[in-house]
Amino acid sequence: MIESLTLMLLLIVYSLWKDWPLMRRESKMNRWMSYLIMGISLLILGYTTTSGSIFYPTVWLQEVLQPLSPFQ
Numbered sequence: 066m067i068e069s070l071t072l073m074l075l076l077i078v079y080s081l082w083k084d085w086p087l088m089r090r091e092s093k094m095n096r097w098m099s100y101l102i103m104g105i106s107l108l109i110l111g112y113t114t115t116s117g118s119i120f121y122p123t124v125w126l127q128e129v130l131q132p133l134s135p136f137q
């Protein structure tokens with residue numbers, strides 16, 4: 066589990082290192098969105114590999130939307 070997190074972090078660092086000149090030429094919004102996507106993907110990978118339970122987004126969405134449903 067730690068190996069996959071380390072690998073993901075190394076891949077993010079490598080891609081930032083290789084694309085640094087290109088990313089500096091892009092607008093701030095594109096740059097920050099790519100940083101945000103990389104950070105969120107690292108957090109998701111870290112959460113899924115370290116947590117004991119499995120998170121199902123559809124079950125969570127069902128529980129959130131259940132009070133809004135007109136029928137039970």
